Amino acid sequence: MVDVNAWLNDLLAGNKIFTPATMAHYWEGLVTTTQLVFVSLIIGLVLAVPLAIMRSSKRKWISLPVYAYTYVFRGTPLLIQLYIIYYGVVFFDGIQESFLWPIFREAFYPALIAFTLNTAAYTTEIFRGAIKATSKGEIEAARAYGMSESLLMRRIVIPSAFRRALPAYGNEVIFMLHASAIASVVTLMDLTGAARYVYSRFYTPFEPFLFVALIYLCLTFAILFFFRFLEKRLLAHLPSQSA
Template identity: 45%
Template sequence: MDWQLMLGSLPRFLAGAWLSLELIALSLVAGAVLSVPIAFARVSPRRALWMPAFGYIFCLRGTPLLVQLYLIYYGAGQFAWVHASPLWPILRQPFSCAVIAFALNTAAYQAEILRGGIMAVPTGEVEAARALGMSHWLILRKIVLPQALRLTLPAYGNEIILVVKSSSLASTITLLDITGVARSIVAESFAVYEAFLDAGAVYLILTFCITRAVALAEGRLMRHLRPEDQAAAPTLEPYGV
């Protein structure tokens, strides 16, 4: 075990961790923004709304993230109209392509998580809001969406952890994230065990911090419930995991 190499590589892993955090944060935020309309379209009774949402979720969850990443980074550049479009400066950057791929992928999972939370909201509360004269969009904004987010918070925590671990795929398109740094160290020193042991430790620390943050957020959102009610509160697991 080359401890000197492991300790000397920590600054490089910290730089890779910062790049990974940027990728994860941007992907999760963009995915969350996309997932809200997709989830509401998924629960809509109108075929023109739920069928495209279902197709999007089915395709994005049914294909590997690595394939999606390759199609966006390597595949988009093969079309002449992409080179001539304003999107080309974005699609030729590996970081931008990684954010797009991760955001589109996590949006599908987050939409299914949110759909489960929406369907778990008691119908009596929605009917009571209608009886008070609240509009459809006001009910969604004030009653359905806040409760759905509260119910699905544990599942969102699982999805964040999955995105953290999946971010290692970004190294396949030349990004020097945590895994990319480990691969570069292996190429320089052939110290496979030491490099990936460092990388695993960094991922483990990130996962621990996220788990604690989600637990604290869940405790704050559920603080109005009694302990026995908190134990009985439903927790939803993300689809496809």
């Protein structure tokens, strides 16, 4: 049985679990998690926009490869994808002698590649659905003004699709933040890895993981607040948003 009163007294007294050394590990984990999630989301978003346009194409030879990519990465666990990229790449002949080895040797970059490919697949489908939902009236009006297909896509379809996709994309950002907790399985010192280190050193399962859970919770609320702000700014013209 856990002595709750003793645990609370130790926690309030500021025991050895929250020393400057352990807090430095938590800070390192926070920085690593933020970098991993932020960079993967940015690269994934950049990749997802052209992939969503290709996925929406009526030409099968353009849309089918993108469909296959999104199907594979959305249909398999992110943890398996991370294992394949981190552990499987070393089995390619000559990889350790190539210029790519400094990238794959460090745990951060295989994790970044796995996270980027995963979020790009989900974001592609989110934007594809938003593109398909574009009003035909908007497209016909733009064509009536003589817009080319590329200009129509830049001026009308993409901005409109981005506004519609914003709520779903906000959920994807939160999902990636929570999924980043698996990065510690490839020796990456993220937030979960920092909590695991403190636990292994002091054999205290509650304090480090509860503290990290609180950090994740604060980050989640910050993301929710940011996307709610964006939704109010970008969707203020809609009756449902202005009501």
